[in-house]
Each structure stands twice: as C-alpha cells, then as structure tokens.
Amino acid sequence: MKSYELIGQKLQKAREELGMSQKDLARRLGCSQASLSNYELGKRRLYLSDLHRISKILNKPITYFLESPGENAEENTRDKDDLHNFLKQQFMREIMLEAKDLTPMQRRSVLDYIKWQKSRLSGDMA
Amino acid sequence: MISFELTKDQKALQKRLHSIALDKIRPYSLEIDAGRPGKIDKRFLEIIAQENLNAFIIPEEYGGMPLKWVTLSIVMEELGFGCAGFAGIYAQTLHAVSTILIGGSTIQKKTFLPLLLNPSGAVASFCLTEEKGGSDVSSFSTTAQLGEKGYYRLNGSKTPIINAGDAEFYVVWANTGTGRKGLAEINAFIIPRDTPGMGYGGLHDKPGLRVAPTATIFLEDLKIPSSNLVGPSGSGYLLFTQTIDRGRALVGSICVGLARAATELAIEFAKERHVRGRPIASNQGIGFTLAELATELEAARLLVWKACRRMDKHMDYTALSSMAKLFASELAVRATSQGMLILGQKGCKRPSLMDKLLRDAQMSRIIEGTSQVQKMIIATQL
Structure with a gap:
C-alpha cells in the first residue's frame, strides 16, 4: 500500500472511532469535505502542520498515522475480541432485540442519536 | 485573477541576476566543469555572499527577507540559466532550510539559519539518499539510537550528497527504531559542521552538474543532542x-x-x-x-x-x-x-x-x- 493511502486509512479509522463525520472534521480543520476525503483516500498529501492539528483533534500521536499496518495487527485482533465481548453483554442484546422491529429509517435515527451522543462527549458540539 | 506579469521589483531582481549569471556564474562554471571534481569553488561562495542569495530562502525574522516562492522561482531560473550545477548547490541549501522551516523549533531556526548569512558565503546540505535504497525512506539503514541523557547516536552513510564537506550544517534522515513501525520511525536531525563522528568520502566524478560537489558522508557513532531532532518524533517522512x-x-x-x-x-x-x-x-x-x-x-x-x-x-x-x-x-x-x-x-x-x-x-x-x-x-x- 502506498504511504499516503496508509496515512489516509488511519485518519479515517481514527475519525470514525470518535464518531466524527468528515464534514465535522473538515470544519474543525478549516478545509473542505472534498479535501478531507482526498486525504483519507491518499489522493492528497497531508503536510506536517495539518497532521499535527488532526492528531490533536483525534487525540492520537502523529506516529499512529505513520505506523506500518503489521504493527497494528495485534491491536486489530484485540479490537475484534473486545467488540465480540461487548456485543454479548445484556444491554446490547436488549438494544438489538428492540431494534429488530424498527424500520430501516428508525434504525438510522437510533444510529444518528448514538453518534450525536458521542460527538457531545468528544466536545465536537462545543 | 492570475497575473502573468512580474512586479517592478521582480523584474529588477531578474535583470540583476541575469547579469550575474551571464558575467560571473557561466564563465566560472565552464572552467570548473572541465576540471577534476573539487570542493565548492570559492568564487561561487563569494557570489552567494555578495549577492546575499541565501536571504531569499531565510525569513525576515532570522535575517533574510520575506519568503515568496514565485520570486524564488525567478531567482532559480536565472541561476539555472547561468549554471544548473551552481543552482543545484543553492537548491541543496534551500532543502535543508526548508526542512527546518517546516518542522524546526524557534531555537533551531535562530541557531542555524543565520549561519547561512555568513559574509564569506555559506551552504547547507540535505542528506537523505542512501547507496542501497536511494530516497526510499522505508529502507534506510542509517540509524539513530536514543542513548544516555537525551543524546542520539547516529551510524550509517548517505550518498550521493551535494555540498558534503562544505556545509555549515547537515539535515540528516535516520531510522530511530527497529524498523517494525515503518515510517513512524523516520526522523531528521540537524548536524553542525565538524561534529565528531562525521566523515566524508572522495568526491564523485559525474557526467553532469559537475560544478556541484557530490560525495558520501559517513556517520560513525556520531553523538547529537535530542534538541537537534527536527519536528515531533516520527515526523521525518512528512518533513521529507x-x-x-x-x-x-x-x-x-x-x-x-x-x-x-x-x-x-x-x-x-x-x-x-x-x-x-x-x-x-x-x-x-x-x-x-x-x-x-x-x-x-x-x-x-x-x-x-x-x-x-x-x-x-x-x-x-x-x-x-x-x-x-x-x-x-x-x-x-x-x-x-x-x-x-x-x-x-x-x-x-x-x-x-x-x-x-x-x-x-x-x-x-x-x-x-x-x-x-x-x-x-x-x-x-x-
């Protein structure tokens, strides 16, 4: 994988982990959503000052975006195990059972609500 | 609206540099090109000093003038018109300066950039490429290990390096880890001239750009304080x-x-x-x-x-x-x-x-x- 594609993928992953949309991050960076999308696709090169700001917003060290994919393999496996255990918890089962009868649009609303809650936690709405 | 016309000041600069290129740089360069490879000709260093060329690449607050890339392109074109090798020597200084301007601390800028405004003429060097992997940073074999009390020890070699042996300081790229973390372990360091542990190989004989001296630099257990690291740790790839x-x-x-x-x-x-x-x-x-x-x-x-x-x-x-x-x-x-x-x-x-x-x-x-x-x-x- 080309270097800037790797950096872009890491950027997308870190952004999604915080439940932040491209639009929100682009606004905070002062760039267009199209530019941010190009960063994430590796079609536009991120300069040091940009990545420095991104690392602060997304709360990751600069090295996170530059590490080889192999270096995170163990972390990825751990992430998957954590997710599996999380989904087995009782309240998650309840949420899934309740959501089962919802229409796709209602499910979308639930997802949007969760993302809104997360963005409040990350201070994005401040 | 994009203007294709140069300003009055840019035209005056172009005219001045054209005369220097034609009357000084070109005659000297034909003579140097015909000879054996040597260090940077003193007459070239004098031109750099007399014409205050380094001031174009150093911001005002460090003794230079407002940095404008379009204006710099006019400077470069005229120098290239006079001799591409001379312009190559100058471009090499620009790269070293540029790295410090992008990621360097204020102290680093205040310490190293004014050295280039020396009235005897001065250059800097940008040391990236290696014998085996060229400029592929992922295969760098030059290492920098963090040792005692905030010092790095650098080992390896860089080649071919323009201005090797002539520079006031060198910006050197090295791998600070074990290679497992890839690009996150690439870093740049500023190494002042005459730092113990730095050596130079013989000058390369090459078909073109002969007036720009090129050699190998060797780093042998070279000790440098971590304050000479440019930018945040792990930022070398982005700097490059x-x-x-x-x-x-x-x-x-x-x-x-x-x-x-x-x-x-x-x-x-x-x-x-x-x-x-x-x-x-x-x-x-x-x-x-x-x-x-x-x-x-x-x-x-x-x-x-x-x-x-x-x-x-x-x-x-x-x-x-x-x-x-x-x-x-x-x-x-x-x-x-x-x-x-x-x-x-x-x-x-x-x-x-x-x-x-x-x-x-x-x-x-x-x-x-x-x-x-x-x-x-x-x-x-x-």
Missing part, C-alpha cells in the same frame, strides 16, 4: 515529502533556465550561421524546432509559476510541483539535444557550452526523483 514537494517546482525553474540557455544559444547560432547565402534559421526544419522549443519553454515556466503560486497561497501543490519538474527537465533534455543538432560540429568541440548544458540536462532528469518517479506521484493525485 513536504520539503521535496516544494523543491521539485524549483528544480523545474532551474531546468527552465537551462532549457532557455540552450534555446537562446541555438537561436543565436541558427541566425548567424549561413548556408547557401541564407541563415539556417530560415530553413523550416530548424525554424519549426526553435518555435516548438520557445513554446514549450513558456509552458514550462507557467507550470513552475503556478506550482509556486500555490505554495505562496498555502494550497495543495504536490501534483503541480511534480508536473513542473517533469515537464521542465524533459524539455531541458529536448532543448539541449536539438541545440546540439543545430550547432553541429561546433557543439561537439570541448569546452562547449551546449555540451555542458546537454550533460547537465541529463542529470536534471534524475535529481529530485526521475521522470518515472514524477509520473508515479502525479498518478496518485489524479
């Missing part, structure tokens, strides 16, 4: 790409100057040389070639200016910078090849300016990434 992205457009300027020198020489010769009572320029075969070169020269310069204008405006410039370098360096090769054909046997007799331009042009296609590398970069941006 941004520095080179900027530099490519300016190498494009040098190539425009080189191509212009060849085209002007060919036009002058074609107008003076008469065959069967007519100047050879009036023959369509020659006139059309000169017309094509003059057209492409304008196009190449505009590409360079556009890339530099985007740098001045803090806009994305990666693709345009590579396009400018690709187009201008290929044009330099075409202009000098066609120039050689037009001059015929006159161009082959050494010392010959066209012969030097031809050899310099071939090298210009290689430095800062070959034409294939430029195409790869442009393709990723499409």
Whole structure:
C-alpha cells in the first residue's frame, strides 16, 4: 500500500472511532469535505502542520498515522475480541432485540442519536 | 485573477541576476566543469555572499527577507540559466532550510539559519539518499539510537550528497527504531559542521552538474543532542515529502533556465550561421524546432509559476510541483539535444557550452526523483 493511502486509512479509522463525520472534521480543520476525503483516500498529501492539528483533534500521536499496518495487527485482533465481548453483554442484546422491529429509517435515527451522543462527549458540539 | 506579469521589483531582481549569471556564474562554471571534481569553488561562495542569495530562502525574522516562492522561482531560473550545477548547490541549501522551516523549533531556526548569512558565503546540505535504497525512506539503514541523557547516536552513510564537506550544517534522515513501525520511525536531525563522528568520502566524478560537489558522508557513532531532532518524533517522512514537494517546482525553474540557455544559444547560432547565402534559421526544419522549443519553454515556466503560486497561497501543490519538474527537465533534455543538432560540429568541440548544458540536462532528469518517479506521484493525485 502506498504511504499516503496508509496515512489516509488511519485518519479515517481514527475519525470514525470518535464518531466524527468528515464534514465535522473538515470544519474543525478549516478545509473542505472534498479535501478531507482526498486525504483519507491518499489522493492528497497531508503536510506536517495539518497532521499535527488532526492528531490533536483525534487525540492520537502523529506516529499512529505513520505506523506500518503489521504493527497494528495485534491491536486489530484485540479490537475484534473486545467488540465480540461487548456485543454479548445484556444491554446490547436488549438494544438489538428492540431494534429488530424498527424500520430501516428508525434504525438510522437510533444510529444518528448514538453518534450525536458521542460527538457531545468528544466536545465536537462545543 | 492570475497575473502573468512580474512586479517592478521582480523584474529588477531578474535583470540583476541575469547579469550575474551571464558575467560571473557561466564563465566560472565552464572552467570548473572541465576540471577534476573539487570542493565548492570559492568564487561561487563569494557570489552567494555578495549577492546575499541565501536571504531569499531565510525569513525576515532570522535575517533574510520575506519568503515568496514565485520570486524564488525567478531567482532559480536565472541561476539555472547561468549554471544548473551552481543552482543545484543553492537548491541543496534551500532543502535543508526548508526542512527546518517546516518542522524546526524557534531555537533551531535562530541557531542555524543565520549561519547561512555568513559574509564569506555559506551552504547547507540535505542528506537523505542512501547507496542501497536511494530516497526510499522505508529502507534506510542509517540509524539513530536514543542513548544516555537525551543524546542520539547516529551510524550509517548517505550518498550521493551535494555540498558534503562544505556545509555549515547537515539535515540528516535516520531510522530511530527497529524498523517494525515503518515510517513512524523516520526522523531528521540537524548536524553542525565538524561534529565528531562525521566523515566524508572522495568526491564523485559525474557526467553532469559537475560544478556541484557530490560525495558520501559517513556517520560513525556520531553523538547529537535530542534538541537537534527536527519536528515531533516520527515526523521525518512528512518533513521529507513536504520539503521535496516544494523543491521539485524549483528544480523545474532551474531546468527552465537551462532549457532557455540552450534555446537562446541555438537561436543565436541558427541566425548567424549561413548556408547557401541564407541563415539556417530560415530553413523550416530548424525554424519549426526553435518555435516548438520557445513554446514549450513558456509552458514550462507557467507550470513552475503556478506550482509556486500555490505554495505562496498555502494550497495543495504536490501534483503541480511534480508536473513542473517533469515537464521542465524533459524539455531541458529536448532543448539541449536539438541545440546540439543545430550547432553541429561546433557543439561537439570541448569546452562547449551546449555540451555542458546537454550533460547537465541529463542529470536534471534524475535529481529530485526521475521522470518515472514524477509520473508515479502525479498518478496518485489524479
């Protein structure tokens, strides 16, 4: 994988982990959503000052975006195990059972609500 | 609205540098080119000092003047017109400075940048490439291990390095880890001249850009404080790409100057040389070639200016910078090849300016990434 594609993928992953949309991050960076999308696709090169700001917003060290994919393999496996255990918890089962009868649009609303809650936690709405 | 006209100040600067290129740089460079490889000629260092050339690349607050990339491209074109090798020495200093400007601390800027305004003339060096992997940072074998009390120890070698042995300071890239974390372990360090542990190999003999001395630098247990690390730890890859992205457009300027020198020489010769009572320029075969070169020269310069204008405006410039370098360096090769054909046997007799331009042009296609590398970069941006 080309270097800037790797950096872009890491950027997308870190952004999604915080439940932040491209639009929100682009606004905070002062760039267009199209530019941010190009960063994430590796079609536009991120300069040091940009990545420095991104690392602060997304709360990751600069090295996170530059590490080889192999270096995170163990972390990825751990992430998957954590997710599996999380989904087995009782309240998650309840949420899934309740959501089962919802229409796709209602499910979308639930997802949007969760993302809104997360963005409040990350201070994005401040 | 984009203006294609230079300002009054830019025109005056262009005129001044053109005279220096023609009257000083070119005569010296033909002489140096014909000799054995040596250190930077003292007369070149004097030109750098007398004309205060380094002030164009150092911001005002550190003793220079407001940094404008379009203005710098005018400087580079004229220096390239005089001698691409001389311009290469200057570009090397620019790269080292550029890295510090992008990621360096205020203390680093205050400490190292004024050294280049030395009244005796000074240069810096940008030490990236290695024997085995070239400029592929992922395969760097030069290491920097963090040791006792905040000091790094550097080991390895860098080659080919312009200004090796002549520089006030060196910006050196090294791997600070075990290689497992890839690009996150690449870092840049500033190494002052005469730091114990730094050595230089013999000067390289090369076909073109002969006036720009090139050698290998060796780092043997070289101890440097961590305060000489440029930028946050792990930022070396980003520093390198941004520095080179900027530099490519300016190498494009040098190539425009080189191509212009060849085209002007060919036009002058074609107008003076008469065959069967007519100047050879009036023959369509020659006139059309000169017309094509003059057209492409304008196009190449505009590409360079556009890339530099985007740098001045803090806009994305990666693709345009590579396009400018690709187009201008290929044009330099075409202009000098066609120039050689037009001059015929006159161009082959050494010392010959066209012969030097031809050899310099071939090298210009290689430095800062070959034409294939430029195409790869442009393709990723499409």
